[in-house]
Amino acid sequence: MTSTDLPDLPVTWLPRRTRAVLLTASGVLATVFVVMALILPPSWQLNDRVMLVFLGLVFSGVGLMLARPRVDADADGVLVVNLVRSRRLHWAEILRVNLKQGDPWVTLDLADGTSLAAMGIQPSGGRDQAVRAALQLRDLVESRGAAPEPANA
Structure with a gap:
């Protein structure tokens, strides 16, 4: 892509x-x-x-x-809405978008060392659709995110 x-x-x-x-x-x-x-x-x-x-x-x-889960992306970042909680992320906070075979949904590796489930992108509605969405989100993260800063900053 x-x-x-x-x-x-x-x-x-x-x-x-x-x-x-x-x-x-x-x-x-x-x-x-x-x-x-x-x-x-x-x-x-x-x-x-x-x-x-x-x-x-x-x-x-x-x-x-x-039925709540969704992932919204805009110019400022990403809003991840899961079952109970929502979290707003700036593009630079997202280091990697993961969707491996057998995963129930996408996970985001974050700059603070944690990961966040993005339940709005899940293969249960169709594997091809989920892979396409994960690739789109990955490409947006790569194009809009900043390079991670060194850990000793």
């Missing part, structure tokens, strides 16, 4: 198929639990019905949380 193949910024990578399934399932779950609470026989008490609605909302919330 050459620099002419770099994606236009801003760009967002996310597991589209997985996200579509999770968002649909979350909506269906919430609807089913609410309908169940409404059509239960009169012998069921109000607190039972409220608990059913609550459970439906909890299950839907888990589905929505699982």
